[in-house]
Amino acid sequence: MHPLHILSPLPRITPEGELYDGYALRQAAFCKSKCAERPCKCFSCDSSTDSIAFHTCPFGFSVAAAAIGDAVFRINGVLETATNSSAPEFKKQHKHRKVKSDEVRNWVTACRKAIPCFNAQVDARATDQISAFHEIKSLIGTLLVTSEAWVSEQDGQSFDEKFENSPEPLKTIHHSCRTLESLLQMTDIIANPEAATFGKPHPTSIHGMFYMIKRIFDSKAERRKISIELVGRTYRRPSIYKSFFIIPLVLIDNAIKHSGRSSTIKINLTEWRDDAIVVRITSYGEVVPEDQRTIIFERGARGRNARIRGSGLGLYVAQLVAHANHTSVSYRALRSACADSQGEVGMNEFSFEIKNLSAK
């Protein structure tokens, strides 16, 4: 549970529709038992500003939505006196649920101050814990260098050719090392988001980057009879941060995990206006339910349909890296075809733009 759910005096609803009582005011009986839809869980706010958005739900209650830290918090089942336009009869019935907008504002402001303190504590713990992996990182580094040296002794002109001519066990070891290398870089960014912008933006071959990532995942996909297709070609070399590769890495890894067997994952590269490139990664499988599409990029978000083990950090890190590179990852479900026993099935599309940072 998020610490703010414990510290709030007012009732709240999570994006998943879970209701929490406040320590001063409990959830309205109506919200708990009579409102099945709980539309208030989707009310939005501008997460880029410090503002609080006040809404009124179809049943007449006020909902205050505010971005606090990485997440959006929604106070529900109250009557905000200044903006609520519910019928007087309704107001009378629920008069003990009245709150002033200033009370909400004060709580949100206090939380916005508290969150960085919580995060600093969490980061300090994470730093301590990740520091304990120093030896492991070092050993992985040695393994990586050794496997590369071994590959480079095989027949062939380029490293790619030498790799293709390597015995299968060596290929597997090398792939595992490359995957571990990427995962370690992800853990650095989880513990210290600023790590996404370390170094300087470099001109990078986008096609080369996707080709390399595709190769890393080919064998994993093959095990599930899934094929990965790289469609479109670009010769542009926009300047991006080193961390950028984490975005396609997470998205393709997720696509493999959530795709139906024997399906195809398509990575589509399209040159866009100026010197941008648009990337679309589509896969066929269970789609993200509509009410959860706004929260999938939040830290620790796990969809209620998620059956595959995970930390809920992948998309969060991908979005973090995207923001560091002045872009963002978006999701949409295409051609939602039918519902099976597990959920709605269709085409999942994650897309993002690659911008040339040196042009800024």
Added chain:
Amino acid sequence: MFHRRHKSIRSAAPSAPLVELIKRTRILVIDDVETEFPFSILKKQGYAIDYWADVNDLPKLESGFYDIIILDIGGIGQELDDVNEGVGVLRHIKQTNPSQIVIAYSGEAHDTHRIPFFQLADEYVPKPTNAISWKETLDHMIGSKCTVDHYWSTLEALLRNQGTSARNIARIERALVKACTGNTFDPCKFISKNLGSIENAATMLSIISKIGSLFS
């Protein structure tokens, strides 16, 4: 009235193919663990790379002998700064020779206390990193940083900070173009003739020598 336009040092700089630049660039790796860096693959590809397990020779680091220094944080430089280790070494290098190109090479990017290290360096490479990525980074640094442009920009900034007028900087630039494109170039003579008594003489000498070497 016509003014004769003088060739800038940037436009006078000769261009050499990357393979040639790779051979010429002196790279030093300072890391207490030798096995994490792909020395053999990169050396086979023509990179001139030395290895130190610790800061063995501080004056050599300060002098700009190496074009690129790949610097670890932990377990090195304790003699210079026993608290900050590699961070202290980086600060010292950048103070004594701001034109020195340093790549922060560390597995400690998760540590928020180390942020200044990564910001002060010219580039960051996480640990571990594969040989192909290393090659891309080094090629990029050699092509974009080990250049007359980079060294002249640093020298220009140093001169400006010392109060040298724009007119005098332009005069020094003209003299430098003439000296570098001439038959022989002696950085010490150049300094005594064109800069007189200056602060940071060792730093200036190191930068001017680098510029001269890029013309040879």
